[in-house]
Amino acid sequence: MSSAPSPEIPLDAGAGPKHNPHVSVVVPIYNEADGLLDLHARLSDVMEGSGLSYEIVYINDGSSDNSGKLLRGIHAESPHVKFLDLLRNSGQVAALSAGFAHIAGDIIVTMDGDGQMEPEDIPLLVREIEEGSDVVSGWRTSRRDSWFGRALPSMFANYMIRKLSGVPMHDYGCSLKAYRRELVDALKFDEYRAFNQAVLISLAGKWAEIPVRHYPRPHGKSKWNLFKLFQFNLDNLVSLSVYSFQWMAIAGAVLALIGLLLAPAFFFLAHKRSLIGLAASLNLALSLVGVSTLGILVALSGEFVVRIYHMVDKRPKWILREILEPRSGL
Ligand code: UDP
Numbered sequence: 001m002s003s004a005p006s007p008e009i010p011l012d013a014g015a016g017p018k019h020n021p022h023v024s025v026v027v028p029i030y031n032e033a034d035g036l037l038d039l040h041a042r043l044s045d046v047m048e049g050s051g052l053s054y055e056i057v058y059i060n061d062g063s064s065d066n067s068g069k070l071l072r073g074i075h076a077e078s079p080h081v082k083f084l085d086l087l088r089n090s091g092q093v094a095a096l097s098a099g100f101a102h103i104a105g106d107i108i109v110t111m112d113g114d115g116q117m118e119p120e121d122i123p124l125l126v127r128e129i130e131e132g133s134d135v136v137s138g139w140r141t142s143r144r145d146s147w148f149g150r151a152l153p154s155m156f157a158n159y160m161i162r163k164l165s166g167v168p169m170h171d172y173g174c175s176l177k178a179y180r181r182e183l184v185d186a187l188k189f190d191e192y193r194a195f196n197q198a199v200l201i202s203l204a205g206k207w208a209e210i211p212v213r214h215y216p217r218p219h220g221k222s223k224w225n226l227f228k229l230f231q232f233n234l235d236n237l238v239s240l241s242v243y244s245f246q247w248m249a250i251a252g253a254v255l256a257l258i259g260l261l262l263a264p265a266f267f268f269l270a271h272k273r274s275l276i277g278l279a280a281s282l283n284l285a286l287s288l289v290g291v292s293t294l295g296i297l298v299a300l301s302g303e304f305v306v307r308i309y310h311m312v313d314k315r316p317k318w319i320l321r322e323i324l325e326p327r328s329g330l
Pocket residue numbers: 027028029030031032061089090091092093095111112113114116150221222223224
């Protein structure tokens with residue numbers, strides 16, 4: 001493989017003054033070779049037709065199929081494409097984080113590279129930001145994913161994030177979103193700070209949502225499974241953590257109160273020979289609830305400790321193998 005150009009020296013260095021594009025569209029790619037050329041054709045048609053100045057930032061997240069090679073070809077032919085090649089597969093969130101660390105635009109749009117979203121919806125999101133919103137979320141009013149594997153867990157996740165963030169948005173999981181640059185810059189994304197859309201949304205002064213189209217995956221299959229979804233939502237829980245600990249504290253206090261109130265009842269039941277079994281089972285059930293609550297609290301604290309350790313240890317969430325700047329001079 002040819003040696004990587006320095007991130008500091010764009011390939012078009014010397015081609016004239018650089019102007020920042022108005023919009024950066026960030027698209028993470030992991031094994032999407034089958035639909036990539038089609039996706040790029042649709043996306044660039046929309047961006048060209050919109051009259052906006054733009055860059056498309058493709059992040060190859062360690063694909064093991066032909067995606068990396070195809071993206072290189074796309075970069076060579078399309079002057080508005082920035083190409084980030086990650087060292088290994090690091091996950092959708094890490095790939096987006098890498099993209100956010102390398103954006104040039106005033107408005108940042110995120111979109112999946114799997115052909116499930118409609119690029120034509122992008123200018124609508126951009127307009128909302130131009131009109132004053134800090135975040136605009138797509139809202140998949142008719143979502144075309146499997147019910148049990150994706151839509152149902154998403155309903156729980158949306159409910160939890162709505163409660164934790166205090167922002168009553170419908171579709172936190174929709175990857176088609178737009179952000180104002182000032183909001184993104186406030187979090188200073190780099191290889192140690194993972195992108196988290198719930199946190200960005202919770203910091204926004206003004207947000208909006210727009211119904212967007214959603215299609216079944218034309219190629220390949222979803223890279224998410226129930227465990228990855230659990231990890232993702234644990235990240236949301238921890239990232240919006242002040243509230244989660246407060247809720248845990250309330251749950252602990254309520255359990256303690258119930259235990260205290262029930263103690264005399266257990267005592268009474270245990271002294272009635274025929275009810276000893278009932279008293280013991282109730283006691284056991286309550287103790288199990290108490291111990292589990294404690295277990296969750298310990299796990300949550302552990303998650304914090306590990307995060308702090310990784311931060312102190314300066315362990316990157318993604319590593320860049322190579323970056324190819326847009327050739328447009330934008
Ligand atoms: N993706 C990625 N790294 C991964 C998994 C996924 O960059 O480890 C990309 C994937 O190529 C797609 C987007 O993230 O562009 C969304 O992935 P997917 O379609 O699997 O998620 P879903 O639509 O099921 O939420």
